[in-house]
Amino acid sequence: MSQEGGKESLGDEASQTKEEGRKPDLVEQLSGAKDGSVRMAQTVVKDAALIKDVVQVTAKQVGHDVSVGGRKKRNRVQDFLPILDWGPKYEKKFLKTDAIAGITIACLIIPDTMACASIAGVPPAHGLYAGLFAALLYAMTGSAKHVIGETPSALSAMAAATAVSIAVVGTEDYNQLIFMIAFLAGISCLAAGVLRLGFISNFISKPILKGFLFGIGLTIVASNLPKVIGIPKGEGNFFQQIYYVIQNLDQTNYAALGLALASLAIIVLVERKDKRIPGLLVALVFGIVATWVMVSFFDVDISYVGAIPSGLPMPGIPQVSSTAMASIIPAAIGVGFIGYMQTLAIGKSAGERKGYDVDKDQEFIAVGSTNFIGGLFSGIPSGGSTSVSAVNEGAGAQSQVSSLVAAGILVLTLLFLTPLFYYLPLCVLGIIILLAVRSVLDVKEQARFFHINPTDFFLSVIAIFGVIMLNILAGLVIAVIISIVLLMLRSSKPEVAILGRLEGRRGWYSKQRNPDVIEEKGLLILRPEGSLYFVNIDMVLDEIRYLLSWNIDAKVVLLDLSLSSSMDVTASDGLKRLAIEIQKNGLQLWFVGVLGPVKTVFDNAGISELIGDNIYQSIGEAVDEFKKL
Numbered sequence: 001m002s003q004e005g006g007k008e009s010l011g012d013e014a015s016q017t018k019e020e021g022r023k024p025d026l027v028e029q030l031s032g033a034k035d036g037s038v039r040m041a042q043t044v045v046k047d048a049a050l051i052k053d054v055v056q057v058t059a060k061q062v063g064h065d066v067s068v069g070g071r072k073k074r075n076r077v078q079d080f081l082p083i084l085d086w087g088p089k090y091e092k093k094f095l096k097t098d099a100i101a102g103i104t105i106a107c108l109i110i111p112d113t114m115a116c117a118s119i120a121g122v123p124p125a126h127g128l129y130a131g132l133f134a135a136l137l138y139a140m141t142g143s144a145k146h147v148i149g150e151t152p153s154a155l156s157a158m159a160a161a162t163a164v165s166i167a168v169v170g171t172e173d174y175n176q177l178i179f180m181i182a183f184l185a186g187i188s189c190l191a192a193g194v195l196r197l198g199f200i201s202n203f204i205s206k207p208i209l210k211g212f213l214f215g216i217g218l219t220i221v222a223s224n225l226p227k228v229i230g231i232p233k234g235e236g237n238f239f240q241q242i243y244y245v246i247q248n249l250d251q252t253n254y255a256a257l258g259l260a261l262a263s264l265a266i267i268v269l270v271e272r273k274d275k276r277i278p279g280l281l282v283a284l285v286f287g288i289v290a291t292w293v294m295v296s297f298f299d300v301d302i303s304y305v306g307a308i309p310s311g312l313p314m315p316g317i318p319q320v321s322s323t324a325m326a327s328i329i330p331a332a333i334g335v336g337f338i339g340y341m342q343t344l345a346i347g348k349s350a351g352e353r354k355g356y357d358v359d360k361d362q363e364f365i366a367v368g369s370t371n372f373i374g375g376l377f378s379g380i381p382s383g384g385s386t387s388v389s390a391v392n393e394g395a396g397a398q399s400q401v402s403s404l405v406a407a408g409i410l411v412l413t414l415l416f417l418t419p420l421f422y423y424l425p426l427c428v429l430g431i432i433i434l435l436a437v438r439s440v441l442d443v444k445e446q447a448r449f450f451h452i453n454p455t456d457f458f459l460s461v462i463a464i465f466g467v468i469m470l471n472i473l474a475g476l477v478i479a480v481i482i483s484i485v486l487l488m489l490r491s492s493k494p495e496v497a498i499l500g501r502l503e504g505r506r507g508w509y510s511k512q513r514n515p516d517v518i519e520e521k522g523l524l525i526l527r528p529e530g531s532l533y534f535v536n537i538d539m540v541l542d543e544i545r546y547l548l549s550w551n552i553d554a555k556v557v558l559l560d561l562s563l564s565s566s567m568d569v570t571a572s573d574g575l576k577r578l579a580i581e582i583q584k585n586g587l588q589l590w591f592v593g594v595l596g597p598v599k600t601v602f603d604n605a606g607i608s609e610l611i612g613d614n615i616y617q618s619i620g621e622a623v624d625e626f627k628k629l
Contacts, residue, residue: 080365083140086399094398101397102405105148107278108388109135109406110413112150114305114424115432118227119156119220120178120380121169124421125308125414127151130182130379132410134370138384139403142366143359144347146393148403149370150385153436154216155339157223158472159381162331166324173324175378180318181328182381185336186372189364192340198360201344207449208479209341210442211460215467215475217437227430230256230303238468255300256427263287263428267435275394280432287428288421295423303426308418312411313377334473339383340367346384350393386439459483494530496543499560499619508619523626524551525619527560527593534570541574548582555629557582558622562593572605579610590614592622 077084109131117127130151138149159181160169167174192200215238222241226233230253234244263283270279294300320328340363347358370382392402450457459479466475497510500517508525511517519525526547528540548554559575579589594602594615602608608615616622 079362081140082143082362083400090399090401095401097396098398098401099405101392101395101402103409104278104395105388105392105402106406106409106413107281108391109148109150109385109410111280111284111429111432112385112388112436114421115429115436116151116153116156117380118426118429119153119160119224119433121160121164122175122178122380123308124305124424125313125418126175126178126378126380128308128410128414128418129313129377130370130374130382132407132414133374133377133379134382135403135410136407137369137373138343138366139400139407141362141369142343142347142400143357143362144343144350144384145356145399146350146354146389146397147343147347147384148388148392148406149343149366149382150388151380151382152339152342152385153220153433154213154342154440155335155381155383157216157220158331158335158338161219161472162328166327176318176320177324177328178380179375179378180320180325181332181335181375182371182379183318183375184329184332185339185381186368186370186375188333189336189340189368190372191368192336193361193364193368196361198364201341201360204341204480205456205459205483207456207460208463208476208483209345210440210445210449211463211479212338212467212472212476213342213440214442214446214460215464216472217440218464218468219472220437221434221441224430224433227303227426228257228260228434229253230427237470253302253427255294255302256425259287259290259294259302259425260427260431262290264431264435267431280435283428283431284424287425288423291423291425305421305424305426305429308421310415310418312414313379315376316378318375318378331473334476335381336367336371338476339371339381340364342386343367343384346386346389350389353393387436455486459486488535491530492535493539494528494536496540496547497527497529498547499525499527520623520626522553522555523558523623524548524554524556525558525560527563529563531564531566532561532571532575533566533568537571537574541578544578554587556588556590556626558590558592558616558619558626560593560619561591561595561598564598565595567598567601569605572601572607576605576607576610579607588614590616590622592616592619 110128113127113131114124115127117124117130120127134149134151136149138147142149159178162181163169163174163177167177192198219238222238222245223233225241225245226248229245229249231245231248231251234241234248236244263286266283266286267279270277270282291302291304294302295304343366344358344360344363347363351358367383374380374382395402446457446460449460459482462482463475463479466478468475470478495512497512498517498519499508500511500514500519501507502509502514502517509517510527511519524547526544530536532540544557544559548557582589589611591602591611591614599608599615602615616625
């Protein structure tokens with residue numbers, strides 16, 4: 001395709017020629033053909049069906065599944081359970097580092113999941129249940145080696161925001177709603193994975209996702225400040241809850257506030273001393289011991305968790321009325337999608353650093369599995385954890401075995417250690433929650449958006465205010481709608497670049513960005529900077545007519561369509577009208593960079609017949625032909 005920087009357009013024929021130039025090497029590799037047999041091999045591989053068979057048979061011999069069109073077929077159990085693929089290949093030399101990483105992250109998951117259960121409004125044990133199955137199932141089904149399945153605070157907040165409008169927090173009906181949201185989120189993600197809908201992740205921009213999570217972070221901060229200062233929880237949106245805290249500052253429980261601040265100091269000091277030591281766990285132990293002493297020996301009034309049932313949960317479909325079910329389905333789909341997006345973002349980031357690919361469709365399967373099974377076992381919504389995954393990678397984890405080790409420790413905790421958390425103070429849980437949302441309250445990232453593109457920053461801010469002023473899902477929907485509208489506005493007005501050469505440099509450059517370009521006399525070379533379709537074709541045609549009116553010496557208009565990967569009927573009809581109009585004025589319309597799908601449209605719409613052979617592989621070829629006129 002014609003691009004700035006010297007790359008000229010290559011159409012289907014050029015691509016085919018290039019591909020045929022590689023066939024002898026391919027045949028030699030597959031069949032071990034010697035020099036004398038290369039000609040015969042070249043003749044054979046011209047049969048496209050035979051090429052497909054040779055590649056697939058050879059790939060199967062080396063243990064790979066290849067499908068036509070570059071897409072992997074999902075016809076094996078390993079495609080849905082990657083552990084069956086990487087497990088037998090696991091190198092035992094990594095076991096020590098994976099075990100250490102697993103123990104480290106388990107020490108983070110335990111307090112983190114209990115804190116997220118508090119955000120969701122259910123007993124702490126249900127956070128541990130979700131953490132167990134999230135760590136276990138993501139290790140079995142996820143495609144990212146360093147992602148740890150856990151209970152992101154944002155998902156807990158989303159579930160709570162929906163359930164609290166239907167049932168009273170603390171009741172069994174409320175708990176069942178939370179579990180059902182996780183269960184349905186799992187079903188929706190599993191369905192998306194089976195249908196290979198991973199491409200929809202491309203429709204949520206990074207600024208919108210970051211703004212959405214930022215807004216959720218602010219909401220979590222506002223709703224958990226009462227825990228830290230020891231007052232009852234407020235209601236309403238972010239501003240209403242902040243105002244409630246300010247109004248009730250005179251009711252502060254100074255014992256709770258002091259314990260919370262002491263725990264915060266411990267976490268900060270421990271992490272500064274040695275990041276390998278889990279500061280959260282140290283603070284948790286300190287808070288439990290301190291609360292036991294204050295309550296047992298000094299009769300201090302401070303709220304704590306109380307009894308946590310021991311043992312593993314029993315499976316069962318959450319029990320929710322049909323009316324409530326209809327109300328939570330949209331929220332459950334939203335929870336699943338946000339959990340997927342966050343997990344995918346963590347995985348892609350780790351994959352870029354460590355040099356492996358993350359499968360978008362498989363991540364739907366992974367997040368769907370953790371939520372489906374988690375909800376079945378009375379767990380809260382789950383997904384990839386940014387902070388715990390970062391610690392896992394920093395601790396030297398080499399594979400998903402670290403997550404399996406963490407899951408094993410969680411099993412032991414549920415079986416034998418839950419009585420140790422009886423005196424866990426709510427104020428310390430509140431501090432842990434506030435620290436957990438640090439990763440989403442990224443002010444520097446928002447400033448970066450503003451510096452790069454104020455429009456994207458504007459979208460991010462809309463998502464933030466939509467969440468904190470309305471509700472979590474409304475904030476996301478509003479931001480996405482505005483994003484789609486802006487995308488349509490942008491694509492409806494593509495720039496039409498005038499192309500020319502720069503002295504001493506190869507290639508073709510936009511005159512709008514490089515005023516010194518030298519145009520080909522009598523030849524007006526234009527390139528629409530985007531695909532042509534019904535939304536923008538009239539504006540593009542008007543711009544072409546305008547530019548042509550300023551180039552009265554032009555004999556030929558060369559239209560570069562290298563940026564148009566497809567074309568609809570409206571656009572093709574518009575180009576046909578333009579060709580007829582130009583021909584009536586004694587000029588010619590030529591094309592370059594016409595890709596395969598667009599060429600098919602040209603043939604079917606009669607454009608190819610109208611313009612004859614004036615479709616060229618490159619701008620250079622068209623210019624050479626023009627000079628012959």
